[in-house]
Amino acid sequence: MLLSGDIGLFISFLGIPFLTFSLVDLTKAKKNNKPMKAAATTLIISLIATSVGFAMIEPEENDVAEKETPAAIEKVEEKTEEIKTKPEKPKEPEKPKKEQFEKVRDLKVHYIDVGQGDSILVQLPNGETALIDGGPESSSQTVLNYLKEQNVEKIDYLVATHPHEDHIGGLPIVIQNFEIGNIYMPDKTHTTKTFENLMSAIQNKGIKFKTPIAGDMLLDKEGLNLTVLAPETNINDDNLNNYSIVLKLNYKDNSFLFTGDAETEAEQNMLNGNYDLKSDILKVGHHGSYSSTTNKFLEKVNPEYAIISCGAENKYGYPHQAIIDKLEAKGIQIYRTDKDGTIIIAVDNEEIKIDFKKTAKPKKENAPPKEEKQSSYKNSQPNQSVNSNGESNKNSSNSGNTSSNGAVSKPKPPATDGVEEVYITNTGSKYHRGNCRHLKKSKIPISLKKAKSQGFTPCKVCGPPQ
Ligand SMILES: [Zn+2]
Numbered sequence: 001m002l003l004s005g006d007i008g009l010f011i012s013f014l015g016i017p018f019l020t021f022s023l024v025d026l027t028k029a030k031k032n033n034k035p036m037k038a039a040a041t042t043l044i045i046s047l048i049a050t051s052v053g054f055a056m057i058e059p060e061e062n063d064v065a066e067k068e069t070p071a072a073i074e075k076v077e078e079k080t081e082e083i084k085t086k087p088e089k090p091k092e093p094e095k096p097k098k099e100q101f102e103k104v105r106d107l108k109v110h111y112i113d114v115g116q117g118d119s120i121l122v123q124l125p126n127g128e129t130a131l132i133d134g135g136p137e138s139s140s141q142t143v144l145n146y147l148k149e150q151n152v153e154k155i156d157y158l159v160a161t162h163p164h165e166d167h168i169g170g171l172p173i174v175i176q177n178f179e180i181g182n183i184y185m186p187d188k189t190h191t192t193k194t195f196e197n198l199m200s201a202i203q204n205k206g207i208k209f210k211t212p213i214a215g216d217m218l219l220d221k222e223g224l225n226l227t228v229l230a231p232e233t234n235i236n237d238d239n240l241n242n243y244s245i246v247l248k249l250n251y252k253d254n255s256f257l258f259t260g261d262a263e264t265e266a267e268q269n270m271l272n273g274n275y276d277l278k279s280d281i282l283k284v285g286h287h288g289s290y291s292s293t294t295n296k297f298l299e300k301v302n303p304e305y306a307i308i309s310c311g312a313e314n315k316y317g318y319p320h321q322a323i324i325d326k327l328e329a330k331g332i333q334i335y336r337t338d339k340d341g342t343i344i345i346a347v348d349n350e351e352i353k354i355d356f357k358k359t360a361k362p363k364k365e366n367a368p369p370k371e372e373k374q375s376s377y378k379n380s381q382p383n384q385s386v387n388s389n390g391e392s393n394k395n396s397s398n399s400g401n402t403s404s405n406g407a408v409s410k411p412k413p414p415a416t417d418g419v420e421e422v423y424i425t426n427t428g429s430k431y432h433r434g435n436c437r438h439l440k441k442s443k444i445p446i447s448l449k450k451a452k453s454q455g456f457t458p459c460k461v462c463g464p465p466q
Pocket residue numbers: 117118164166167261286287
């Protein structure tokens with residue numbers, strides 16, 4: 001095929017000069033009136049030769065062109081495939097790799113001193129903000145002011161760990177005053193006014209809250225994630241504390257565990273769930289109550305620092321000495337909002353820095369609502385079975401018992417800081433010693449001084465201090 005094309009080319013190249021010469025000859029012959037027969041013959045022959053030559057080339061060229069076209073397309077396709085596959089090929093093994101985040105600041109976790117309760121502000125390194133609980137209503141102004149001081153404008157993740165007053169009381173005012181991204185609550189309602197206030201604040205803001213469960217991720221970026229470790233879906237517990245949303249924050253090699261008021265049962269669920277519980281900083285569950293922080297759980301978390309959020313001289317005796325002893329025995333550094341004020345932990349290039357901010361007049365701020373609550377026990381005796389935050393009955397009724405996994409064999413009596421503590425009931429007018437048989441149905445701790453000032457008289461059966 002190529003050969004005939006070459007011959008055609010050769011013939012037509014030969015023909016062209018002959019054609020030219022014969023044309024010149026013909027013109028000359030015509031000019032000089034010479035016979036034109038020879039010149040005309042040469043012209044015709046060279047014309048035929050040239051056209052035959054071209055004829056031989058043309059189809060060859062078409063042939064080649066037709067054959068080369070699909071091949072060329074294939075090549076182009078190959079190239080485009082290469083372009084497509086080249087950037088994908090190295091990506092394939094990286095598929096599980098998560099989206100990067102842009103670091104705009106250091107991570108800062110503020111355990112705000114809200115008296116008896118929890119409120120934790122998390123300023124994430126990607127510029128987002130999380131607020132885990134809002135403290136009791138009596139501290140709502142403290143929380144509001146603190147967030148404003150930190151130049152918080154939007155709360156991207158607002159978490160109400162569980163519906164107890166010491167965790168959600170301060171949230172309505174926060175919801176009213178800041179832009180809110182998502183609100184997270186456990187799938188558990190409560191019948192208190194505090195809970196109603198929270199629900200209407202959420203409704204007025206036009207936000208629908210989410211009910212995350214263990215395994216969910218609120219934030220999932222490369223080197224920065226916020227994972228839900230509790231609650232499980234199948235909880236059937238009268239104790240609201242065990243519905244607590246427990247969160248783990250991972251930032252590079254640093255980790256924080258926020259446990260809300262999760263107690264033994266919730267801790268056991270987390271252990272059963274085989275989550276990576278290891279955390280550098282543990283917010284000790286339930287204000288340091290012995291109903292949380294079981295040995296197995298503490299072993300898995302294995303923290304370097306323990307933060308206890310509780311009120312000074314709180315009526316529950318938090319943190320319980322047994323928990324302090326347990327943490328100290330493991331060499332864990334303890335910080336307490338009742339003693340240290342607001343605790344701020346900053347992670348700056350892998351380095352953990354701890355700072356404190358003493359709250360001005362913490363006692364004055366917390367004292368009046370405490371008095372109100374105390375007196376409400378007596379005033380609402382006929383129909384109230386739990387106090388306003390629903391905690392005292394559960395905890396006080398456990399006094400002196402072993403925790404369910406036997407982690408705490410004999411919890412020491414609650415620390416009273418020199419204040420003698422006695423117990424009252426929901427319905428009676430007497431105050432009692434902790435072991436009195438009249439405390440079977442309800443057992444509310446109260447200082448001796450307050451019990452007397454509220455008109456309670458000593459029980460004749462147990463003979464409490466007078
Ligand atoms: Zn609590």
